[in-house]
Amino acid sequence: MVEFLTTGDILMEDKRISKAVIARLPRYYRYLGEISEEGIERISSKELSVRMKVTASQIRQDLNNFGGFGQQGYGYNVKYLYNEIGKILGIDRQHNLIVIGAGNLGNALTNYTNFEKRGFVIKAMFDVKPQLIGKEIRKVKIYHLDTLEDYISKHQIQIAVLSIPKNEAIAVAKRLVNAGIKAILNFAHTDLEVPEDVIVENVHLSDFLMKLSYRVSSLTENQ
Numbered sequence: 001m002v003e004f005l006t007t008g009d010i011l012m013e014d015k016r017i018s019k020a021v022i023a024r025l026p027r028y029y030r031y032l033g034e035i036s037e038e039g040i041e042r043i044s045s046k047e048l049s050v051r052m053k054v055t056a057s058q059i060r061q062d063l064n065n066f067g068g069f070g071q072q073g074y075g076y077n078v079k080y081l082y083n084e085i086g087k088i089l090g091i092d093r094q095h096n097l098i099v100i101g102a103g104n105l106g107n108a109l110t111n112y113t114n115f116e117k118r119g120f121v122i123k124a125m126f127d128v129k130p131q132l133i134g135k136e137i138r139k140v141k142i143y144h145l146d147t148l149e150d151y152i153s154k155h156q157i158q159i160a161v162l163s164i165p166k167n168e169a170i171a172v173a174k175r176l177v178n179a180g181i182k183a184i185l186n187f188a189h190t191d192l193e194v195p196e197d198v199i200v201e202n203v204h205l206s207d208f209l210m211k212l213s214y215r216v217s218s219l220t221e222n223q
Ligand SMILES: NC(=O)c1ccc[n+]([C@@H]2O[C@H](COP(=O)([O-])OP(=O)(O)OC[C@H]3O[C@@H](n4cnc5c(N)ncnc54)[C@H](O)[C@@H]3O)[C@@H](O)[C@H]2O)c1
Pocket: 100, 101, 102, 103, 104, 105, 106, 126, 127, 128, 129, 145, 162, 163, 164, 165, 166, 168, 172, 186, 187, 188, 189, 203, 204, 205, 206
């Protein structure tokens, strides 16, 4: 039988891994990293479930997708599982990023050193404001947007972060795609139109705030 993948699913050893499972992997990765730092070498699905506040069967189901991580009566080898999930997520290797828009948000992202610990290295920033060109933020140079395609063709850039006004984002995203970028982290409040093989993750903090607002409002209404 032919199996069809929906966008975002991955195929591992002829097995379809759902988007939902993939979306949970960063959380497993984070928890296992912390557990490993505590010096714990192995952990049962039950213990992990208590820490992560998900059911043990969910954990077993999720991790069984990748095979061979756990052993009956032994539990999971924390370091091994951590490394394997890291490999699946592709963070066992370096990813080079560029940030488009060197304003408040672009600065904050570039100043955040923890991305590098996960292998995400910001190589350059781009802007259109003449007074910003040539400046550096944590040794990351700001280039003019005119040099975008040239820079991408000369450096191995996989991911672009868009932190520019929304009315500029669609045009810049098109240029990024034409220059070969395959993944965009989009902070601009607009939907991007990209080909199917380009991955876009939208981060709209205001959406989270609206969700919180809804929850807070319903709490106060029920009081
Ligand atoms: N998604 C979120 O949760 C979230 C949160 C904060 C801000 N934002 C959005 O992110 C964007 C940036 O916010 P900010 O506070 O950093 O704004 P900002 O005004 O401080 O910075 C924007 C920068 O983009 C530059 N720019 C404008 N057009 C450009 C182009 N075509 N190419 C390259 N650079 C260009 C500007 O010169 C400026 O330096 C805005 O669209 C804002 O709405 C989103």
